[in-house]
Amino acid sequence: MRRDLLPYTLSRIVLSLALGGFFYLSGSSVWSAMLIAGVLIALFLWAPNSGRYSVHPEYGITALRRDERTQVINDQAARNAFVVVMLLSGAALIYCGAIGIASDALVYLKIILLAGVGVYYISDLALRRTQ
Amino acid sequence: MTQADLADKVGVTRQTIIAIEKEKFVPSAKLALEITRALETKFDQVFWLE
Numbered sequence: 001m002r003r004d005l006l007p008y009t010l011s012r013i014v015l016s017l018a019l020g021g022f023f024y025l026s027g028s029s030v031w032s033a034m035l036i037a038g039v040l041i042a043l044f045l046w047a048p049n050s051g052r053y054s055v056h057p058e059y060g061i062t063a064l065r066r067d068e069r070t071q072v073i074n075d076q077a078a079r080n081a082f083v084v085v086m087l088l089s090g091a092a093l094i095y096c097g098a099i100g101i102a103s104d105a106l107v108y109l110k111i112i113l114l115a116g117v118g119v120y121y122i123s124d125l126a127l128r129r130t131q
Numbered sequence: 132m133t134q135a136d137l138a139d140k141v142g143v144t145r146q147t148i149i150a151i152e153k154e155k156f157v158p159s160a161k162l163a164l165e166i167t168r169a170l171e172t173k174f175d176q177v178f179w180l181e
Contacts, residue, residue: 051146054138067143069156128146131155 004057005048011061012044073131077123085116132170140169 020037024030048055053064066074092108134152138145141162150156151166158166167174 051144054142054144054147056142065142067147068159068162069143069147069150072156131150 002048002057005055005063007060008048008057008063009045013041016040016044069131073124073127076127077120080123081116081120084119085112088112088115137166137169141165 016037019040020033023036024033047053047064052070054067055063056065057063089112092112096105134145134148138148143162147156151158163178164174167177170177
């Protein structure tokens with residue numbers, strides 16, 4: 001662990017523990033809450049070494065910044081996800097209208113949002129390989 | 132100077148420097164000027180139009 005990233009590391013550990021506590025208080029078991037907190041801490045500790053962020057220890061708890069290439073990639077991935085969500089929403093609207101059901105709308109919405117998140121991360125990975 | 136040193140100097144990731152070297156990513160004018168200054172060389176020795 002880098003000593004100059006201590007404010008970042010400590011803040012992320014506190015955040016992870018708080019999120020673990022939130023999951024515990026909202027009904028998850030102690031073990032799953034601890035697992036979530038542990039995974040988050042591991043991800044936060046990995047992030048400075050991931051090559052995804054430029055590291056600026058002088059900014060304290062916000063030491064990790066997206067540089068301009070990462071920003072371009074994230075913007076493109078977000079555009080791709082937005083287009084997919086809009087197209088799927090339109091298709092779901094037409095489908096539900098055609099067969100006359102509205103009760104499944106929430107199920108479709110969940111699937112569409114999950115598809116959007118999936119497209120975002122897949123686009124992000126693909127663009128990182130090609131750009 | 133290594134790619135990591137240059138990346139640290141101009142405040143980007145090493146992956147960004149690699150992408151610029153491979154001509155897969157076109158940097159902004161600001162970043163291009165910062166890279167030129169960090170390398171202590173002339174702009175047209177680092178960047179050119181094809």
